[in-house]
Amino acid sequence: MGGSIVIIAEQHGGQMAPVSYELMGLAEEIQALYPMEVRTVILGQGPETLAREWADSMGGGVVAVDNPHLKTYNSELYKDILGRILPELKPVFIVMPCTTQGMDLAPGLSVRLRAACLTAVDGVRLEQGEICFTRKMYNGKIEAVVRPTVKTTLLSVQPGSFKTQKPARRDSGLWERRSIGGQPEKTRALGRKQIREEDAGLARADVVVAAGRGIGKEGNLSLIRRLAALFPKSAVAGSRPLCDSGWLEYKQQVGLTGATVSPKLYIACGISGAIQHTVGMQGAGFVVALSTDPNAAIFNLADVCIIEDLTTFIPVLLETYAKETGRSAG
Amino acid sequence: MRLLVCIKQVLESETAVFLDQAKTWIETEAQARYGMNDADQFALEEALMIKEARADTKVDVLTVGPGRAGQVLERALGMGADRAVHVLAEAEGYLAPLIIASWIAHYIRERDYGLILTGIMAQDDMQGQVGPMVAELLGVPCATSVIFEEVDSEKKSVYVEREIEGGLREMFVLDLPAVMTIQTGINRPRYPSLSNLLRAKRQKALVIDAETLPPVEGREKVVGIDYPRKSGTGDVLHGTPQEKALRLIEILKDKAFL
DSSP: OOSEEEEEEOEETTEEOTHHHHHHHHHHHHHHHSOOEEEEEEEESSOHHHHHHHHHHHOSOEEEEEOTTOSSOOHHHHHHHHHHHGGGGOEEEEEEEOSHHHHHHHHHHHHHHTOEEEEEEEEEEEETTEEEEEEEEGGGTEEEEEEEOSSOEEEEEOTTSOOOOOOSOOOOOOEEEEEOOOOOSSEEEEEEEEOOOOOHHHHHOSEEEEEOGGGOSGGGHHHHHHHHTTSTTEEEEEOHHHHHTTSSOGGGBBSTTSBOOOOSEEEEESOOOOHHHHTTTTTOSEEEEEESOTTOGGGGTOSEEEESOHHHHHHHHHHHHHHHHHHHHO | OEEEEEOOEEEOTTOOOEEOTTSSSEEOOTTOOEEEOHHHHHHHHHHHHHHHHSSSOEEEEEEEEOGGGHHHHHHHHHHTOSEEEEEEOOOOSOOOHHHHHHHHHHHHHTSOOSEEEEESOOTTTOOOOHHHHHHHHHTOOEEEEEEEEEEETTTTEEEEEEEOSTTEEEEEEEESSEEEEEOTTSSOOOOOOHHHHHHHHHOOOEEEEGGGSOOOOOSEEEEEEEOOOOOSOOEEOOSOHHHHHHHHHHHHHHTTOO
16 A cells, blocks of 8 residues: 555644644554555644654654644644645545544545545554444444545544554654645634633542433432542542533533543543543543443443442442441441 | 524433444334434524524524434424424435535535534534534535634624633634534523424424435445443442442452542
């Protein structure tokens, strides 16, 4: 197979997004099946430093696209520039992270490039000699194996799914700066603003007890709070639907658009385990999951799986613990 | 101005899903319940709020799906949408986002919509592709994950804030017409009103048979589905709730969490 794998690295304000390095992990897995060269495209306003650092640590073939309007992300300009330069690189696979930026960019760019578009890819495998990619559906309960049927495929990569082998020393790579003109006509970027400070209690907690849709009603949150109260340095968190209902504050949301936490212990109560949530807690040291659904995806991440209804199980747990401590104290 | 909201009928989120015999697509129990995709409810509510804030604004809703999907159109009319469009596609199974987007774009091209809204993602196949694909097919600007918007009718533009990672928002002004995909939590979707529901019962959706639309090829195939391989080596606790509670306490004490 000729052609190349092109990584679209994501950077913000001159800082490489850590998830960009994971893209190399997917590229390496594809290369193991189909040897192909890897190129990397970095877009920005003066992206030379980033390009040099990337070429030094990850290998060569870097194209640093410089444009004065690329200080921040702009979907229109990204599609315009990538639509012009990518065909020159003859990509078979184009990989970018499935971040909010990747989700914004990938589908439209694929239409422009006449490429297939697979989002939130978390695995690569051969099926009957053809390269296929896996992704989750139905809150992570189902895995689909998807095969592209055209010659170019754009893949957005689920954060946390791939790791680069990153040898101690790669050949210090070549990079080139390309100044590409153009400015957005219909999309004016006005910058970014911080809307929510991180919840310091949540970030520092050793134990996070998190609730999902499975808690059923707001009143059941008191069970979550009582469970959290068993642990010193604990915090209560939740998945997005609970914040959307106003039951928890958005600063308590763990997941893609919420907080990323890595406590020593994470207790997931009534959480299905959709990727949007688990991406925020996959760094937890030890995970206990509680759900009525034996097929819930959260059980794939859990060290301890308890198939019970939290509304009946947590009271039993609290009562049992009270008896236990009473006994050992006496 | 006329607004179009693209909505999808999906299985209710706690519904059990199974693999069909050949492991090609999902199966559900016969009594499985369907409803309007969560994020699409927020998109529709946002459109209805835009309509209520200005004169001469109408909201149409469109769905692509089999006959049963008419139910979400009825609900949308019940919430206050003015007209409903049903692109009837009876085939069950995987329908590529590009095909859906192409049908929607085809419908829009022959009409005059100032703003197209949809949810950030369907909760069943979790792709989030149709909205930005429609925008690209129409050659109009697009913002996904919109958590705040303000339409400026005079300047024919919309100010949007996108919710991104790390508690940040990205701000843009898009020229109209434009596509927005709406993040959940942007508003509180209303319940259908009785009078609207009664009207919805009488009002017929415009039905477009997908087979009459220009054919589009998908660019990917789902070759199979499965339950995810257990990646963890999780310890499943057995016994009565009391026994499980005791075991859990033991484990947490062993690990020095308690």
